[in-house]
Amino acid sequence: MDLPSAPCPAWLITRLKAFGGSVSFHQYMDWVLNDPDQGAYATGKLRIGVDGDFVTSPSLGGDFAQLLAVQLADWFDQLEQRNHSDQRLTLVEAGPGEGQLAIDLITALESLCPDLLPKLDLVLVEPNQGMAERQRERLALLKPSVSIHWRSFADLAAAPVVGVLLAHEVLDALPVERLVWRHNALHRQGVGFEMVNSEPYLRFIELPIPEQLKLSIEKANRSLGITIPPPNVPDGWCSEWHQDLEPWLKQAASALQMGPMLVIDYALEARRYFNAARGDGTLMAYRQQMASSALLESPGCCDLTAHLCLETLQYQAEQQGWNCLGEVRQGQALLALGLAEQLYGLQKLPPTQLSDAFQRREALLRLVDPAGLGEFRWLAFEIKPISSNHAEQPKLHCKFLEEPVR
Ligand SMILES: C[S@@+](CC[C@H](N)C(=O)[O-])C[C@H]1O[C@@H](n2cnc3c(N)ncnc32)[C@H](O)[C@@H]1O
Numbered sequence: 001m002d003l004p005s006a007p008c009p010a011w012l013i014t015r016l017k018a019f020g021g022s023v024s025f026h027q028y029m030d031w032v033l034n035d036p037d038q039g040a041y042a043t044g045k046l047r048i049g050v051d052g053d054f055v056t057s058p059s060l061g062g063d064f065a066q067l068l069a070v071q072l073a074d075w076f077d078q079l080e081q082r083n084h085s086d087q088r089l090t091l092v093e094a095g096p097g098e099g100q101l102a103i104d105l106i107t108a109l110e111s112l113c114p115d116l117l118p119k120l121d122l123v124l125v126e127p128n129q130g131m132a133e134r135q136r137e138r139l140a141l142l143k144p145s146v147s148i149h150w151r152s153f154a155d156l157a158a159a160p161v162v163g164v165l166l167a168h169e170v171l172d173a174l175p176v177e178r179l180v181w182r183h184n185a186l187h188r189q190g191v192g193f194e195m196v197n198s199e200p201y202l203r204f205i206e207l208p209i210p211e212q213l214k215l216s217i218e219k220a221n222r223s224l225g226i227t228i229p230p231p232n233v234p235d236g237w238c239s240e241w242h243q244d245l246e247p248w249l250k251q252a253a254s255a256l257q258m259g260p261m262l263v264i265d266y267a268l269e270a271r272r273y274f275n276a277a278r279g280d281g282t283l284m285a286y287r288q289q290m291a292s293s294a295l296l297e298s299p300g301c302c303d304l305t306a307h308l309c310l311e312t313l314q315y316q317a318e319q320q321g322w323n324c325l326g327e328v329r330q331g332q333a334l335l336a337l338g339l340a341e342q343l344y345g346l347q348k349l350p351p352t353q354l355s356d357a358f359q360r361r362e363a364l365l366r367l368v369d370p371a372g373l374g375e376f377r378w379l380a381f382e383i384k385p386i387s388s389n390h391a392e393q394p395k396l397h398c399k400f401l402e403e404p405v406r
Contacts, residue, residue: 006296008193008200011038022192022205026243029175029304034128038300041173044130046303048097053303054286056169057264057330057373058101060363065104067337071400072105073113075164075260076120078396082258083162089116090163092156092255094125095170099135106146121163122148123156125255156255165252165261171313172265172305174244177213178281180206181229181237188213189238191296202296217241224311226270239274239281240306246316253321256383260396261322264330267308267377274309282307310377322381326401331374334367335404 008016015031016022023031033039040046049059057064076089096102102122110117124139126132132150139148178189187206194201209217217228229237252261268282285292287302295304314324328336343364346357368374380398 005204006202006294006298008202009299012202012299013193013200016191016193022190022207024207025178025189025191025204026175028191028299032299032302033173033175033304035300036129039128039130040300040303041128042130043300044128044134045301049100052098053288054291055289056097057367057376058104058168059098060366061360062104062107063342063360063364064334064367065101066108067334067339067342069105069108069112070337071262071398072164072166073109073116074399075396076113076116079162079164079259080119082393086119087162088121089119090121090123090161092123092125092161092163092165094165094167094252095173096124096126096135097131097169099124099138101166101168102135102139102148103142106142110145117146120146121161122146123161124148124150125153125156126150127152153251153255157251160255160257162258163256164259165256166264167252167261168264170265171242171245171248171263171308173303174242174248176240176283176306177243178283179209179217179228179239179241181233182206182235186229202299204296213241213243216243216246220312220315224270224315226274226311228274230274230276233276234279237276237279239278240283242306242308242312245308245313246320249317249320249322253383258385259383260325260398261381261383263308263313263379263381264376265308265379266305266375267310267313267379270309270311273307308377310379313379317381321384323384323395325380325382325395325398327377327379328401329370329374330376330378331368331370332404333378333400336400336402339364339368340404 031039034042036042046053048054048056072091079089091105093102102124106122124135126135142148180187180189186209188209190205190207192203192205194203220226221228228239272278273282280293283295283304283306285295285297285302285304287298310327318324343361346361349357366373378400380401382396385393
């Protein structure tokens with residue numbers, strides 16, 4: 001057992017006691033992010049942006065959305081050509097955070113392809129009420145130009161749409177299992193508490209791995225040719241397992257009749273993810289622009305986020321009804337969508353807009369910085385055709401996967 005690590009708030013003591021004194025890390029992460037009364041997202045405590053707890057690409061300014069809109073416009077165009085009908089098109093955004101990306105995308109699409117807007121619906125999938133409330137406030141500004149709805153994946157499954165599903169930095173917020181190699185065996189990490197000087201402290205504990213978790217790891221090991229843990233890991237080696245990814249991908253697949261899904265997130269190849277040298281996994285806590293590996297600090301007040309494993313995501317997506325269209329790093333994707341031209345265009349702004357130009361230049365460079373957001377992965381998937389006519393159709397083309405024009 002590890003040493004006690006962080007004070008445990010009263011609400012969590014009550015929860016842990018109700019569960020026999022300890023829970024899996026997965027359950028802990030779900031509580032501290034998504035519990036309706038205490039979770040950092042569910043209560044809306046977390047704020048995204050330069051003045052908030054952490055930044056994401058869309059929170060750095062509208063240029064990210066302007067470039068992404070080039071890809072979305074092209075996909076909507078391909079879907080319209082395929083459809084040969086007046087069927088409405090939908091942009092589904094899962095996990096919209098502050099709602100800024102949705103606003104900026106609609107604004108960008110409005111100038112890029114004004115004819116699309118009257119046919120377009122915006123659907124936001126946000127399970128956390130605290131976040132949904134802030135999205136409603138911010139998106140109220142957009143009401144006239146496009147119809148906006150908040151829906152669950154279950155609602156969408158009842159009436160699947162033709163359109164594009166966007167998941168920007170959402171899958172990294174799904175609760176994960178943590179696996180620990182201890183005394184030559186793999187364990188499930190758990191969280192418990194103990195009293196130190198009459199004060200409750202949280203601590204990591206190790207639990208046996210339940211059969212279902214073992215089976216899902218073994219299945220991926222066999223199918224992907226990976227080994228978890230990899231050979232020669234030291235005692236205490238730890239990594240993450242996205243137990244909720246497959247059900248999420250299944251729900252997402254049931255939302256679309258036809259169309260692509262774009263996942264943009266932190267991700268690593270399996271050989272880098274499940275690596276003997278990566279002994280603490282990828283999980284990080286974020287609060288007030290500080291990144292920390294103290295995962296049990298301030299429960300319910302921090303973001304917790306884990307990288308995705310590229311091959312596992314692609315494999316599970318294929319299993320759940322998606323065809324993989326390809327993936328690249330964000331830097332390359334944005335260059336293919338016109339980032340260099342966007343940068344060049346800033347030079348033409350009048351001197352009165354100099355400070356704005358500098359700010360946008362800074363943000364654009366941050367988006368492609370190989371040591372930062374440029375390392376994000378863009379992964380495109382397309383829903384597998386159900387009917388035999390659709391099987392004849394060529395795959396959707398992805399502009400962002402093209403070589404950038406020189
Ligand atoms: C890291 S934030 C990203 C916000 C936004 N996409 C951005 O990039 O600025 C994660 C968002 O996903 C939401 N979320 C968490 N679990 C989710 C799930 N299972 N399905 C959809 N959204 C989820 C959170 O409430 C939050 O709005």
